Amino acid sequence: MRDIKALVLTGYGLNCDHETAYALELAGADAARIHINSLIDGSINLKSFQILVFIGGFSWGDDHGAGVIQAVRLKTNIGSQIIEFVENGNLVLGICNGFQSLVNLGLLPGLGRNYQRRSVALTYNDCGNFRDQWVTLKVNPASACIFTRGIDLAELPVRHGEGKFYTDDSTLTELWENNQVAIQYALPDGELAGSRFPFNPNGSISDIAGICDPTGRIFGLMPHPEGYNHWTNHPDWTRRKETAKRRGVSPYTGLPVGIQFLQNAVNFLRT
Secondary structure, three states, rough: OOEEEEEEEEEEEEEOOOHHHHHHHHHOOOEEEEEHHHHHOOOOHHHHOOOOEEEEEOOHHOOOOHHHHHHHHHHHHHHHHHHHHHHOOOOEEEEHHHHHHHHHHHHOOOOOHHHOOOOEEEEEOOOOOOEEEEEEEOOOOOOOOOOOOOOOEEEEEEEEEEOOEEOOOHHHHHHOOOOOOEEEEEEEEOOEOOOOOOOOOOHOOOOOOOOOOOOOOOOEEOOOOHHHOOOHOOOOOOHHHHHHHHOOOOOOOOOHHHHHHHHHHHHHOOO
């Protein structure tokens, strides 16, 4: 039996539970898909897990804003349990809609270890429409983020209509000073996107694609790491396979970078 237990939230419009659980299993965790109501009614105890994952989708149809109702429902019913989960040294990951929920809960950015105050937002894409594409991400090597350790560049898919990261100047300065900006949108060569569309698909300030709390144990990002769980997920996999074949090398070795994000979490908890 695997020693690291991950809880993947499901229910009410969330739609990435199967692939997220699968990706966590590939990363070495024992993943369970748990309906939100099972946490609220107490039939499942959060204390049985070390990783809590808020997944992508459209919780409650994104009514009143993406991730808003999910955040209110959880905060009202089990907010204190989630805070205790964090304070006990466990890990929290929010992907896409899950990132939006973490921001609305106040778990991110968690400035001053205050995990209940909202200070950043994820709002409508500048382009005015839903974006479904792959992006290049540059990892901030100075970030405290547990999930991004040892990664420099990553390619992951995004699929969202409200992914623009926004905050006031003083909060943005504090995020940089605390090294809480974990990943940024970039050009294919690794240079930051500089707000250029479509490399920055939503107009996020400072090209921010994901942030962590001051401890690095809570991480939210708009791209989907679980969406790159096998090398054939990548839209250029056939081209890359043929290029490698002509060079006489193996096209892919090891796990895709999406799984590496999750494997970092599992390895951290085992040390």
